[in-house]
Every structure is written in structure tokens, then in C-alpha cells.
Amino acid sequence: MKIHEYQAKALMADRGIPVPAGVVATTVGQAVAAVRPLVEQTGNPVVVVKSQIHAGGRGKGRFKEHPDVGGVNVVLDGIEGGIPATEERVRELAEHMLDSTLVTVQTGPEGKTVTRLYIEQGIDIATELYLSVLLDRATSRNIVMASTEGGTEIEVVAEETPELILKEEIDPAFGLLDFQAAAIASGLGLTGDAQRNGVRFLKALTDAAVELDADLVEINPLVVTTDGQVMALDGKMSFEANALYRHPEVVALRDESEEDPAESEAKEFGLSFIKLDGTIGCMVNGAGLAMSTMDIINHVGGEPANFLDVGGGADKDQIAAAFKIITKDPNVKGIFVNIFGGIMRCDTIAEGVVAAVKEVGLDVPLVVRLEGTNVELGKQIIDESGLNVVSADDMKDGAIKIVELAK
Secondary structure, X not given: OEOOHHHHHHHHHHOOOOOOOEEEEOOHHHHHXXXXXXXXHHOOOOEEEEEOOOOOOOOOOEEOOOOOOEOEEEEOOHHHHHHHHHHHHHHHHHHHHOOOEEEOOOOOOOOEEOOOEEEEEOOOEEEEEEEEEEEEOOOOEEEEEEEOOOOOOHHHHHHHOHXXXXXEEOEOOOEOOHHHHHHHHHHOXXXXXXXXXXXXXXXXXXHHHHHOOEEEEEEEEXXXXXXXXXXXXXXXXXXXXXXXXXXXXXXXXXXXXXXOHHHHHHHHOOOEEEEOOOOEEEEEOOHHHHHHHHHHHHHXXXXXXXXXXXXXXXXXXXXXXXXXXXXXXOOOOEEEEEEEEOOOOHHHHHHHHHHHHHHHOOOOOEEEEEEEOOHHHHHHHHHOOOOOOEXXXXXXXXXXXXXXXXX
């Protein structure tokens, strides 16, 4: 589960991690009203107006409706014109940004609608750095990644200058040790007050990641101010879904408007669904079989439109829901149902598919491969349904057939 920048910063601030002061706004009036108390509180006439969406690259992003406006805007008008000038500029920006579509490298060309802004104090920046705490699933341990290349996509740094990335593995029994934090701070070139503040920041951030069951905490950029403070200028957090039951305060931060409607619907039915960019809809039981199905579709020249695992114990209603979710995607040109019936019986799958097709109709080719428990009964149900369904002998045969039919 992901949250917005302002929410991540609130969680950090609650745990003693330095962040700039800021106010969230959902209307133009709220954005303007945030300016005066923010400037008077910080003594800094500079404010920043930030779009809040679940996607990176906001600073370089542009609005479809207003191409001259970026996703993050520094307002300098108050340096000479005072608070009234800042308020007027913030009003202009908010009018253009709210309810407009922001396109970034991570949103795709369709972009995302901005419904929230974060009005934040300006910071006197001396240095920009990169810092993250993330779960390494290969070792089942958190690692700290840091780089002097702040403000740059870490994937670009990893590809072009991997030697500039620092890493420390965290032993879950002890947490980030002092010497590890000091090594990272030194590797980032921090000295004096900045070095001491950096060590404290690192230890507080890694502790917060563990406490909150976050699988990623990313700060890009992490900044050192002109007076040696270390501060999170940006903040990104995502959380391990299986641990959310321990954190109702995090669940309360969920913004369903930022999530794919199909993925949200799938969660309601206990289905694992991820939308992809291809044209072949997939319905499979078991994550491993689902991955293999997507691989073989790619291998025979197709592109999967989704990952969809109905699990081992799905009932007829869940199967019907899964089928409906797939058919709602306008990009889907064919559907491949690939089921190995162990716990999941083939007749249950067949009944669910038949029920869904009769309810929503079927305008694209459908290939079904069934194997396992009650396979003959499942095939009989489909054969007697009167549906235009193509049977497959095995997984590769099914993939070849659906790719050909979907052309």
C-alpha cells in the first residue's frame, strides 16, 4: 500500500525525523490560507507548491491542461513582494493544478488527476542526496541505500554510475549499528554537524521502517541545509500488505482514488490482480502458474494484460468477479483461463466462467485449459454451456491459440 508524500512526512515527523513544515490543501482557498501562517512560522518567504499523487517524477512532470505548469513549483514572489505576492502566486498555481491531469515518467501518457496540494516551506539547500530503506526479499532483511546523486532517479544512477551507491544490510536483531550509520554519512561526504545529524537521521529512519512494516521508505532528495541540518525534502513510503492489520493508522491513510479501480475491486473479492499493458487477459490459480502463464504468452508472441491469481480456494462468485474484472479492460483482445485443479476444482472454475459470460457477455476469444480435480466435469459444464470457447490440451497449446485468435 502506498501513501502520499505529506502523509509519509507526517509519519516521519511523529518519529522525530526532520521534515519541512507544510500544509495539505484540497481547494484553492485552503492553499492560499496556508501561506501566511507557514511563512510567519518559518520566517522564510519562499514556499513550494507540490502536487500529491502516487507517482514519482512530479518535479519534471507537466499538466495536460496547462503545459507551462510543473508538478512542483517554487514560489519566490514573496522575497520582494511579501506575503500578499506569495498568496497571489499560490492562488494562480492552485487554480491550474487542482483537478488537472499531471503527466510524469511514472504515470504514463494518461497522467493522474491532482486533487491535493502540499504547501511547504522553502529550504536553504546546501547539498542534495538520496536515501532509502527497502526490504531485500533475497535476504529477508532491510538494506539502506544512499547516494550523493540526490534528485536523480536511482535506477539511472544504478545503471550509469553504480559505484556511487552505498549499501548497508541491517541485522534485524540489532538494527542499524552506529558504525554502519557513520560509514554511510561519511560516504555521503557529511562532516561536522551534518555528519552527526545524518547519523541520527539514518537511525531514526531505519527504526521507523521496521516499526511501520514499510517495505520501502525513499527520500529523494535528502537535503543538507546551509546550517548543517539533515532533512527529508521528499518522502515516499509503501507498506507490506500482509502486515497492515497491525497498523490501522496506516490503513486509514489509504487513498482509493489513487489506486487502479480494477485492483481495488479485486481486493474486495480476495483476488490478486495487477493490470499490465498487454492484450491477453489471464485468469490462473496460483502465483507460480500465473507467472509461468505470462511467460509463455510472451514466449509465443503475445503480451499479458494482467496478472490474476484467483487462489486455491476461490468459489464460483470469486471466479465470476475475476472474469468481469478482465472483461472491463478495453485493451483485452482475448482471454486465457489456465487452471490446475488441486484444491481448486475445475468444475468450480467452469461454473464461475459460464456464469460471468452469461451475465456480461463475451466479445473476445476465450481459450480454457483445465487440468486436475474434476477436470472432466469442468469440461462438460463448458461444453454444455453453448459458449464459444476453445479448449487447450496444455499450457503452451492454450497460449498459442489465444495469441492467434486475439490478432
